Amino acid sequence: MTHVERVAAREGRPAPWPGWTPAALRDALAARGITAPWEHQAAAAELAHGGNHVVLATGTASGKSLAYQLPALSSLLADQRATVLYLSPTKALAADQFRAITRLGLDGIRPATFDGDTAREEREWVRQHSRFVLTNPDMLHHSLLPGHARWGVFLRRLTYVVIDECHTYRGVFGSHVAHVLRRLRRAATRYGGRPTFVLASATSGDPADTASRLTGLPVVAVTEDASPRGAVTFALWEPPLLPPDPGPEPIRPRTAPDPLVGQDDAQSGGTGRRSGTGADPAPAAADGQPAADGQAASAGIVEATGYGADDRVEADGDRADDRVEGDGDAGYAVELPPVRRSALRETADLLTEAVVAGTRTLAFVRSRRGAEVVASMARRALDEAVPGLGDRVAAYRGGYLREDRRAIERALLTGELLALASTNALELGVDLVGLDAVLICGYPGTRASLWQQAGRAGRSGGEALAVLVARDDPLDTYLVHHPEALFGRPVEATVLDPTNPYVLGPQLCCAASEAPLTPDDLELFGALPAREAVAALTEAGALRRRPSGWYWTHRGRPEVDLRGTGGAPVSVVESATGRLLGTVDPGSAHVQLHTGAVYLHQGVSYLVDRLDLDDAVALVHAAEPDFSTHARDVTNLSVAEVREYVDAGPVGLFLGEVDVTSQVVSYQRRRLGTGEVIDTRPLDLPVRELRTVAVWFTISPQALDAAGVSAADVPGALHAAEHAAIGLLPLMATCDRWDIGGLSTANHADTEAPTVFVYDGHPGGAGFAERAYATAAAWLRATRAAIASCGCESGCPSCVQSPKCGNGNSPLAKGAAVAVLDAVLDALPDSPVESLTRRPASAPASA
Numbered sequence: 001m002t003h004v005e006r007v008a009a010r011e012g013r014p015a016p017w018p019g020w021t022p023a024a025l026r027d028a029l030a031a032r033g034i035t036a037p038w039e040h041q042a043a044a045a046e047l048a049h050g051g052n053h054v055v056l057a058t059g060t061a062s063g064k065s066l067a068y069q070l071p072a073l074s075s076l077l078a079d080q081r082a083t084v085l086y087l088s089p090t091k092a093l094a095a096d097q098f099r100a101i102t103r104l105g106l107d108g109i110r111p112a113t114f115d116g117d118t119a120r121e122e123r124e125w126v127r128q129h130s131r132f133v134l135t136n137p138d139m140l141h142h143s144l145l146p147g148h149a150r151w152g153v154f155l156r157r158l159t160y161v162v163i164d165e166c167h168t169y170r171g172v173f174g175s176h177v178a179h180v181l182r183r184l185r186r187a188a189t190r191y192g193g194r195p196t197f198v199l200a201s202a203t204s205g206d207p208a209d210t211a212s213r214l215t216g217l218p219v220v221a222v223t224e225d226a227s228p229r230g231a232v233t234f235a236l237w238e239p240p241l242l243p244p245d246p247g248p249e250p251i252r253p254r255t256a257p258d259p260l261v262g263q264d265d266a267q268s269g270g271t272g273r274r275s276g277t278g279a280d281p282a283p284a285a286a287d288g289q290p291a292a293d294g295q296a297a298s299a300g301i302v303e304a305t306g307y308g309a310d311d312r313v314e315a316d317g318d319r320a321d322d323r324v325e326g327d328g329d330a331g332y333a334v335e336l337p338p339v340r341r342s343a344l345r346e347t348a349d350l351l352t353e354a355v356v357a358g359t360r361t362l363a364f365v366r367s368r369r370g371a372e373v374v375a376s377m378a379r380r381a382l383d384e385a386v387p388g389l390g391d392r393v394a395a396y397r398g399g400y401l402r403e404d405r406r407a408i409e410r411a412l413l414t415g416e417l418l419a420l421a422s423t424n425a426l427e428l429g430v431d432l433v434g435l436d437a438v439l440i441c442g443y444p445g446t447r448a449s450l451w452q453q454a455g456r457a458g459r460s461g462g463e464a465l466a467v468l469v470a471r472d473d474p475l476d477t478y479l480v481h482h483p484e485a486l487f488g489r490p491v492e493a494t495v496l497d498p499t500n501p502y503v504l505g506p507q508l509c510c511a512a513s514e515a516p517l518t519p520d521d522l523e524l525f526g527a528l529p530a531r532e533a534v535a536a537l538t539e540a541g542a543l544r545r546r547p548s549g550w551y552w553t554h555r556g557r558p559e560v561d562l563r564g565t566g567g568a569p570v571s572v573v574e575s576a577t578g579r580l581l582g583t584v585d586p587g588s589a590h591v592q593l594h595t596g597a598v599y600l601h602q603g604v605s606y607l608v609d610r611l612d613l614d615d616a617v618a619l620v621h622a623a624e625p626d627f628s629t630h631a632r633d634v635t636n637l638s639v640a641e642v643r644e645y646v647d648a649g650p651v652g653l654f655l656g657e658v659d660v661t662s663q664v665v666s667y668q669r670r671r672l673g674t675g676e677v678i679d680t681r682p683l684d685l686p687v688r689e690l691r692t693v694a695v696w697f698t699i700s701p702q703a704l705d706a707a708g709v710s711a712a713d714v715p716g717a718l719h720a721a722e723h724a725a726i727g728l729l730p731l732m733a734t735c736d737r738w739d740i741g742g743l744s745t746a747n748h749a750d751t752e753a754p755t756v757f758v759y760d761g762h763p764g765g766a767g768f769a770e771r772a773y774a775t776a777a778a779w780l781r782a783t784r785a786a787i788a789s790c791g792c793e794s795g796c797p798s799c800v801q802s803p804k805c806g807n808g809n810s811p812l813a814k815g816a817a818v819a820v821l822d823a824v825l826d827a828l829p830d831s832p833v834e835s836l837t838r839r840p841a842s843a844p845a846s847a
Helices: 024-032 037-047 064-078 091-104 120-129 135-146 152-156 173-188 207-215 343-356 368-385 402-414 447-454 474-481 502-513 519-524 528-540 586-592 702-705 712-732 768-774 775-787 814-827
Strands: 003-007 052-057 083-087 112-113 132-135 158-163 196-201 220-221 232-237 299-303 361-365 393-394 418-421 438-440 464-470 543-546 549-552 570-574 580-584 599-602 604-612 616-622 627-648 649-672 677-682 688-699 740-745 755-762
Touching: 003 402, 003 688, 024 091, 037 052, 037 064, 037 196, 037 220, 052 064, 064 083, 064 091, 064 132, 064 196, 083 814, 091 112, 091 132, 091 402, 091 775, 112 120, 132 135, 132 528, 132 768, 135 173, 152 158, 152 173, 158 173, 173 196, 173 207, 173 502, 173 519, 196 207, 196 361, 196 814, 207 220, 232 393, 232 438, 232 474, 343 361, 343 418, 343 464, 361 368, 368 474, 368 599, 393 402, 447 464, 464 528, 474 712, 474 775, 502 528, 502 677, 528 543, 528 549, 570 604, 580 586, 586 627, 627 688, 627 740, 649 768, 649 814, 688 768, 688 814, 702 712, 702 814, 712 740, 712 755, 712 775, 712 814, 768 775, 775 814
Parallel strands: 052 196, 052 220, 083 132, 083 158, 112 132, 158 196, 232 464, 361 418, 361 438, 393 418, 438 464, 570 616
Antiparallel strands: 003 232, 299 740, 543 549, 570 580, 599 604, 604 616, 627 649, 649 677, 649 688, 688 755, 740 755
């Protein structure tokens, strides 16, 4: 343990029931043990009842549900014609809220869930009879709004729209949801509805502004938490250093003589990212000649990201990607050589000890495969100690079938299960009464998520334990040794940008397909950006101008994916039986479900026989291979447009649009336990393209020479600085390193200078690069501190190595990276970019 933070218990401050609360509702709540609201619940309810749009942003288990239930249910009881729409980011949360409202037993409310799991025959009943419909943004977008005429009566009587866990609507997903809500407002107005919006959020920075950008309405924030809270002990835990391995070195793949850039068989951790220079054993330098030792090719050293592989939450309750951390254990993802004990194994051991002690525990793991691995290791260890005890541990993640998810939820609530290893699927407000402890395997990317996950423990008011287990990662290492960066600091603001043209254009097409767009509608969707987008869509033929407005010109509806997963999920089907095991989002299918991949499901291993992308199905068979698989891809980056830049003499700081292309070209099979590479097998999968936003800095060769960085060390210095910068960006923006990618090169073709790029892994960008640009000096100072303070000699996963490096973390020059960052920081003023002299958007790609 590197630090223990104790959060003191807090007494609650009750308030009287609002005078307008119906007696039937007060009696029903009293029967459930709620005798009075807390002050923040009453304040938010009063605002909503008065017609004010309101956001309640308080801590986990602070009772936010009652704040919107009070006005919503009161309106339904007072007016037998009124309706309420409830939106949650996950099906699990909507199901939990449905159970809570049903248990109140109020007459005439008729709550019903309306999501992808709702049977067709039930949907008509919901539309005609339910007065409290619980759904998610996906169903609103794909079903309710396109069929708004059938929902006309419901929309005309719509009194409240409840948006639960609104802090999850960030990045590209949040920007899409912002327009879905504007389309909902437009449809309700069309039928005469004027709903009040009530939003519930975890504690976040500037919740009123975020809620206003999400809804397009003025929103009042209630942030003073008056609920009681049990004491919380929060420990920061760093796995120990491993002793030197006396055994033989793991066998590595044979490499070409030049170990630097673009090697077809270069090692990589995590997802097996590799250089964007293709498979040539001797990559070309900028002048077209083979790169000399110590030189990087023009395409550079790439740390790629899955397009859209962010922390977003799917409707079934999980993040949409499955990036496996480089600290994986049991051969699932092996760093060569290991530096610290695996965070996955450390978490599994702590989970095992918790179960033996009878402590009800939830372990949050960052990837789907990681959750499966932790649960499997804990079950195995428990069964060795007490046969059968392993049955009280399970994994929980997205991609499971509905019946499997519900069975696991019930088993946890009833106590049949004592522990779960879960992705962020259970981070949100599902009521898990009675949990004692939470283990967090790896920093979840934001302080908001960290406290949300920690808040899962102690929900019944008792004392709680939370443990953050650090991965061998620059950010995790920085945080466990700098607890002041976690405790006593405000949480981040939620980042979303409804003006993102990659979001705005498709959403305007959706709106036009529902009803012709009018000039007044364009004000609703963003005024000037909307007018410019409509003009471009009209010129492209997607819309047609008529006196009554702009019309959608095509016969079918626009195909718009809110979550950026790239289309319909890929079904995982057992070849022999035809049984559907689960689903994987298409953005991750190339990595997880390529032919020959090992796929894990509830502790059982399967081998992929065939991936059919046209039919969105992967055929698998059960197997127990003695190897794991790791996909490898080729990535390239080019500058498309510079939006603005700062001229700081020998250093240039830029913000602009870039084109990133990626293709999974092969996969490695690695021996379980040792990480020995058995072979590398080719794959033939389509290229994926991404236009996104990047921040990058250039530094002149003369400045590098003056800083004492030799020409031979330049590629390794930039590469190390890029890795650490990506790892530390979550301190400044609401992202984690899987949201972003990067590239470093001693001479990029577009900038004609030594350059480090960091880009958003989402079409059109997600606001992370803009945040990095605005806080560049503070971001790079933290990066420099993380590298310089690490006790290793030449670089390790705690400072400059990356779990998803496309070049096997080679070359890296730790000391030279500090010198590069010193030179950059000396040139950049300490003040924010806002106060610096900016250049016009037509500026060149390099200073």
